[in-house]
Amino acid sequence: MKKILFLLIPVFLLASCTIHKPLYSWNKYDIASYNYIKNNDEKSTQELIKNYEAIISKQNGTRKVIPPGIYADYGFVLLQSGKTEEGNAMLEKEIALYPESKIFIARIIKMQKK
């Protein structure tokens, strides 16, 4: 019995060492978005889209929610490649998830529908 207690102590000590987890997980967002800004070609666009999809399909952060701006920027990239309907649907998702984005995003959607 005592042995178990001794075993438990280091477990507790180690548990308290865990670094606190961020709110969101971003996959390889920094590199993908840098390449997209810099090259703005088909390859970097596809890489960025893949990254957005990875962020949306799996969240390891503590909030378990898609991070701010992801749906909207994904929508923007889709709009840029002529996918108006899918792009606007993503923009709508941003508003639904983050109502504070409405002022800005609703205007963008309106611009598309003109």
Place this chain on the structure above:
Amino acid sequence: MKNTYYLLILTTIIFTSCSTTAPLKKSVAYKGMYDEKPTTILLMPPINRSTNVEAKEYFHSTLIVPLANQGYYVIPPFLSMEILKRESAYDAELFLNSTLSKFGEVFGADIVLFTIIHKWDKSYSMVKVEVEYILKSTKTNEVLYSRRGAINYNTSVSINAGGFGALAAFALTAVNTIGTKHVDVAKICNTYTFKDLPVGKYSPINTLEPDEFAGKKVFTVNLNSQYR
């Protein structure tokens, strides 16, 4: 008489050495942040005063992550950049000292982030960056948060092991291609600096936070890729 002089000089020296600023509590250093409780941030295109032409891009792509992770709503960076470009507002320098209410109206931003890259010098295994971050209110135009850091980033990866370790370290340095390496530098500058930013509305509430100490307003730090 001579002794009095010595005494005077001595006290002056002691007092001078005391004037190095004592750390401030966040509630004092960032009072405006607690008063206004901003939730939504607009990222302005970084202002590049360094000689490195790409520094602007390194920073642009790395600002959203630390700010969102601190609990803020960050206005979608690509979409907002596009609109800023269309509205001829891409040069953030123009707005550094002007009223910001328009950014509140168009983007719904409570605060605007200006990033000024003062220096970006690289040598074989070092990148020396000097960067300033300024968060200004779109309601009052007041600076709510500002820090300026000189960050010396060591790009060589150190692995403490014999023969093979050294070889691995060499290979890693070679693999760290220029572009991605520099994105990493910018990312670490942002993460280090914003560590003391009061948290936004999506962060779990921490009632003790205002009593924590703010980081130095102007700082110098040595970092490497191990920093997270």
